[in-house]
Amino acid sequence: MPTVAFPSLPIPEPLQCGRFKLTFERPLIMGILNVTPDSFSDGGQYAMRGDALRQAERMMLEGADIVDIGGESTRPGAPPVPLDEELERVIPLIEQLRGANVPLSVDTYKPEVMRRALAAGADLINDVWGFRMPGAVDAVRESDCGLCVMHMLGEPQTMQRGEPAYNDVVSEVRQFLEERVTALRQAGIARGRISVDPGFGFGKAVVEHNYALLARLPDTAPRAEPPYPILAGMSRKSMIGAVIGRPAPQRVAGSVAAAVCAAERGAAILRVHDVAQTVDALKVWAALRDAAKHASALG
Numbered sequence: 001m002p003t004v005a006f007p008s009l010p011i012p013e014p015l016q017c018g019r020f021k022l023t024f025e026r027p028l029i030m031g032i033l034n035v036t037p038d039s040f041s042d043g044g045q046y047a048m049r050g051d052a053l054r055q056a057e058r059m060m061l062e063g064a065d066i067v068d069i070g071g072e073s074t075r076p077g078a079p080p081v082p083l084d085e086e087l088e089r090v091i092p093l094i095e096q097l098r099g100a101n102v103p104l105s106v107d108t109y110k111p112e113v114m115r116r117a118l119a120a121g122a123d124l125i126n127d128v129w130g131f132r133m134p135g136a137v138d139a140v141r142e143s144d145c146g147l148c149v150m151h152m153l154g155e156p157q158t159m160q161r162g163e164p165a166y167n168d169v170v171s172e173v174r175q176f177l178e179e180r181v182t183a184l185r186q187a188g189i190a191r192g193r194i195s196v197d198p199g200f201g202f203g204k205a206v207v208e209h210n211y212a213l214l215a216r217l218p219d220t221a222p223r224a225e226p227p228y229p230i231l232a233g234m235s236r237k238s239m240i241g242a243v244i245g246r247p248a249p250q251r252v253a254g255s256v257a258a259a260v261c262a263a264e265r266g267a268a269i270l271r272v273h274d275v276a277q278t279v280d281a282l283k284v285w286a287a288l289r290d291a292a293k294h295a296s297a298l299g
Helices: 049-062 083-097 111-120 136-141 169-186 208-215 238-244 252-264 275-298
Strands: 015-017 020-022 028-034 066-070 104-107 124-127 146-150 194-197 269-272
Touching: 015 146, 028 049, 028 275, 049 066, 049 083, 049 275, 066 083, 066 124, 083 104, 083 111, 104 111, 111 124, 111 136, 146 169, 169 194, 169 208, 208 252, 238 252, 252 269, 252 275, 269 275
Parallel strands: 028 066, 028 269, 066 104, 104 124, 124 146, 146 194
Antiparallel strands: 015 020
16 A cells, blocks of 8 residues: 655754744644734634633643734734734733743734833744834844744735736745845844744735645745744635635634645644644644654655
8 A cells, every 4th residue: 555655844943932942843833812803713702801811721721832912903904003002902911921831922013012022021023014114123133032024915904905916926925035034134133033924815816826825835935954934824714715615713624724734835833723623633644644754664
């Protein structure tokens, strides 16, 4: 009987992430904690602080390796949130969760939120703007936090208007990420603090571009040996809905399948809403991978 073939992909560079140093012998799970009233999938569910804390604790019990706190929706067409409002949503949560033995990520592009979040105990800054906002690099330069640099074509208010256009989406995403990583390195950011995200759903044609990026996921990252860690965030997005024909809350199975596909293609971090289901699926995938390696070693 033929064995299942698994690609032999190099293990990414470890990521210095504030109080933690993350290694990637297996993909890590980043649980999404949206403390917003208008996020596309779970808007309003965790806007109250007590609900948000309970959800964070639930995700950690289910196996989340990182908790990603977002105080401003970046769904297509989302309006910007005033600085004071985002701070009020995010900073108290960091202060209350920093005693947990899990890295805390903050999903923001505002330099002042970055500064305040790091002072409160955040370990990673996850920036959909790729640290392009004036002052963003300065806000993170002197810390030892991890950085996630994401590709986005346009901005949340406009990125999905019309039809996003690329000559070659994979090579153009890689070029953008290479340029941003180079800028960060030249600003004095250590390589070991940087991870990258091709930005599924951020200025991409729903099926054509997003699935091209997933199919060639290792090729979206800057060329480096060992590779930079890739974060893949596809959970419940339109790219899933377009294929399975279900609304966002009913895209759990499709999202888990996408996460497994990303893991097989070398994703180091999987950003998901449904932690327990993704953890279970990855255990099955890892068991099959290990069995295939054992069979291959036996000849």
